Amino acid sequence: MTAKYYTYQEMWDELHRLEEQYPDFVQVEVIGKSRQGRDIAGVTLTNRKTGDPSGKSAVFVDANIHAGEVSGNAVAMYWMDWCLSSYGKDPEATELLDAHTAYVVPRIAVDGAELYMTTPARFRSSPHTYPYSEAPEGFIQDDVNGDGHILQMRVPAEDGGFVIDDVDPRVMRPRRPGEIGGTYYHVFPEGRIDRLSQTGSLPAYAKARDARRTGMDFNRNFPIRWAGESGQPGAGPFPLSEPELRSLAEFILAHPNIAAYVALHTTGGVILRQPSTGDDTILSPTDRNLFTRVAEMGAKASGYHTGSNYKIFATGHEKILMPGAADDWMYDHFGVLSFTLEIWDLSKRAGAHGYGEIGMRRMMELTPEQDTEDERKIYAWADKEVGAKGVFPWTVFEHPDFGTVEIGGLDPKFVLQNPPHHMIEEECRNVGAFLTKLGLSTAKLFIPSISVVEEGEGLYRIVAEVSNAGFLPTSSTDKGKSLLLEGIRAFVEGDVEVVAGESPTPIGHLSGYGSQSSWTPPKNQRAYAEWVVRGEKGTQVTVKFSGPRAGSVSQTVSLQG
Structure with missing residues (x-):
């Protein structure tokens, strides 16, 4: 596999290659079109021989929502190739594709990124004229x-x-x-x-x-605390006004098994987590624990810093911090564990101050002399590298x-905003390690035990236990549970009559091992369903548990005494 920066056609050629080379694992689709008519790719990665993609808990990765942040696209493309080429060789890649699903939109700003890659132009998201109807002088x-x-x-x-x-x-x-x-x-x-x-x-x-002619900012156009152009430059005329983002939102809504989300951005070398509207105390203790532990895992894998959006970006001057941002929408509206990952830490490499390490408030407090010294360090690093x-x-x-x-x-x-070409592979490997572990952290159901007891007159009592072996709960977060997300349901299927119990039986949500404490036995990580059925001895009966963000698991038993 090769890490590189892709033009639009090169990206599509590579996606088609992956689909042709790994037909049991890859599905590439067009999820929408840009303003200029370019196709936006959506990729589904999973081993279809082990189950339907929608029947597994999923991680969703999108990239290149801002035109110049092409390193996000490079990471997404490299990671997909690594997962596929490592299947059967690397235990994490194998488990991810066998037991989970990954959805990837590797480039959102397809129009802007193409100009960025093929011309000297630089702008935020889209090359169309905004906020003015005509280009101003x-x-x-x-x-x-x-x-x-x-x-x-x-x-x-x-x-x-x-x-x-x-x-x-x-x-x-x-x-x-x-x-x-x-x-x-x-x-x-x-x-x-x-x-x-x-x-x-x-x-x-x-x-x-x-x-300001190309002032559209795709990551201020989501329907969460949307502020309009007067409150947030680049917000767009209304939420999801841009066809690229409307397509992205519809893709997300069509995949309710998404349990974790990462938006790949550039630059800063930091994994940003919730919350965005205050300090960590506004999160529930459960979500604070989940976000912190996953982000710290990501920091270890990637070598980046980590902190909440609020901690890193709040300066005290903003009315609303980053209104209309994708990660806030995914968490606040859907309860999905959501992160923004800023690739490439030039400041750290050069030994200079960077916002990912000290936050924007402290960056603003640096003296002009400190800023000048930082710039000298960056030039010295660039001379060498x-x-x-x-x-x-x-x-x-x-x-x-x-x-x-x-x-x-x-x-x-390719120095300031993105890594130089010869350094992009290192970023791809390190960030990819985080994406893999995040996917492996989503819920995974298994059935510890099933018992069948004959009760006479053709009646059998079936008791089945289900557990969540994933780090995350089956609701993804505490917020997901509070949003009344559908929980796990239990089914009994076969040529039998259900005499007692329900099929489906509502189970609710199960916590993951990330919520365990050494002070008490595991709480809410296991549950059971019970039925009395009537059927012929020897009849095969299948017990299945499934939930939108939990995936599904089933086991077949025989009605025996």
């Missing part, structure tokens, strides 16, 4: 010098806020209060003023406002709008 990011990258520009200006660093002249440090007598610069992304010809003799800076492929010296360019400028900096795509 102003500054747009663009590859003005034609080198294939949109880097940074530094423009000499008396009122500039930056100065060349004395230690590393590639670093632009903030101009200090009261600092005079030097050469100062404006520093901003490489780009140009669009429609400048319509502004007459106005200087460039008079029209240099940011013309990527060299000229990712470090671009400041180079003079005669800009049509701003005159003499310099263009340079670090590769924004």
Whole structure:
């Protein structure tokens, strides 16, 4: 298997290869189309010889909801290949595919990611014009010098806020209060003023406002605490307004066996968990335990940091933290154990401060001197690890709008936002290890015992015990139970008459081993169903237990005395 970044066609070619090579394990479907008409792939992974995909508890992984976060797509593609090629060789891959199901949507922002991969363009999610109906006049990011990258520009200006660093002249440090007598610069992304010809003799800076043309943020468009454009830039005109997200939501709703969810994002090197609206005390003790233990397992597997959305991102300035986000929707509306995983920790590798480690509030408290020192460390790391492929010296360019400028900096795509090409495989392996263990953590039913007792006159009493051998409860979370998610039901099937008991018998939910305590015997992890049936001696009877997020298990017994 090879870890790489995929174009749209390369991704589909690889998905078709997997489906052809592993027909008993892979089903690829088109779950919807993008605004520009590209197909959105949905993949089902499981061993169909051991059961129907819908009859097993499932982990759901989606990726590349933001156009530039292509490392998420790379991880998803690599992980699927690893699971399939490791079946029968690796015990975790084998157990995952035999006993569980994985659903994967490897690229949501198919339009945006394709432009990101094939042009210098960078934007949040979708290339369509939003929030305006027509593209506004102003500054747009663009590859003005034609080198294939949109880097940074530094423009000499008396009122500039930056100065060349004395230690590393590639670093632009903030101009200090009261600092005079030097050469100062404006520093901003490489780009140009669009429609400048319509502004007459106005200087460039008079029209240099940011013309935000592709402002849609798919991960603010879900129907959870949705805030609208005025409350959250990129939110969209209404929840699930975007065809890509509508398709994703319909796919999720069509698979009620989803018990765990991971959204693969970039960047930061952190596994984000619930809650998003306050500190951990707003979670039930059960859910706090489940989220914390799974996230810590993921941190160990991936080498990343971990923390709640609230702990990592809250600064005290936001009214609502990340309204309309997918992981909140999955947990709050469906009770699914949900995570957002930010791939690639450049700061950690360079020995610099990173939000994944210290949180956004503390990042905001860093001094300009600390920020400058961090940037020096990142440049030093990039010199060693990527060299000229990712470090671009400041180079003079005669800009049509701003005159003499310099263009340079670090590769924004495959140094800053995503791992360099030669480093993506390590991220894929480490994150994939977490995805596998998360899938293995979902509920798994088994039948410890069944007894059949003859009671005379053709009557038999059947008592069957069921247990959850998974880490997670059959409701996925405590929240899932509170949302009245359908629990386990017990069935007795065969050429018999049920005289006493019900088929189906409602069992409710079972906890998993993740809820056990050494202070008490296991609670609510096992249950039983009982029936009295009438039938001929020797008749084969099948007892089955099933639940939406628990999967199903069955065993056949004979009516014998």
